[in-house]
Amino acid sequence: MSHTLTPVTSSECPCGGYRQLTHYQACCQPYHMGQLAANPEVLMRARYSAFALQRTDFIQRTWAAETCPADLTGDSDTQWVALKVISSQVNPPPRQHTGSVHFKATCLDTEGRQHCLEERSRFIKRQGEWFYLDGKTKFTEVAASL
Numbered sequence: 001m002s003h004t005l006t007p008v009t010s011s012e013c014p015c016g017g018y019r020q021l022t023h024y025q026a027c028c029q030p031y032h033m034g035q036l037a038a039n040p041e042v043l044m045r046a047r048y049s050a051f052a053l054q055r056t057d058f059i060q061r062t063w064a065a066e067t068c069p070a071d072l073t074g075d076s077d078t079q080w081v082a083l084k085v086i087s088s089q090v091n092p093p094p095r096q097h098t099g100s101v102h103f104k105a106t107c108l109d110t111e112g113r114q115h116c117l118e119e120r121s122r123f124i125k126r127q128g129e130w131f132y133l134d135g136k137t138k139f140t141e142v143a144a145s146l
């Protein structure tokens with residue numbers, strides 16, 4: 001398994017792109033501008049990009065009110081560099097208003113150490129809009145290979 005990081009150009013979406021859409025303007029930006037995500041994976045990608053771009057407003061707006069932390073600032077020193085969605089799903093009826101995404105995200109801390117965040121997130125749909133509910137996370141330091 002390779003941990004080689006690809007440099008991200010300014011127009012490339014931080015999430016790495018969804019299907020054929022790889023540019024930020026076509027990928028996650030519309031959601032940051034107010035378009036509703038059609039499924040949990042799209043929302044999860046847009047939230048990852050919002051973390052990478054420090055768009056705290058979007059992260060807060062798409063977090064279920066009952067689990068959203070009061071203070072979302074604090075990890076602005078973390079640099080998000082890569083996202084890999086392993087699987088995503090919307091549950092079958094009658095639970096079609098819930099879904100989940102399993103992903104791995106790579107970040108660098110202030111000392112340039114690489115970490116991997118693996119999360120199984122749960123999402124909930126309310127009034128036609130998906131929200132992040134909560135997740136089980138595993139945070140590991142990746143052996144230095146830079």
Ligand SMILES: [Zn+2]
Pocket residue numbers: 013014015016017018024027028029045046049
């Ligand atoms: Zn994106």
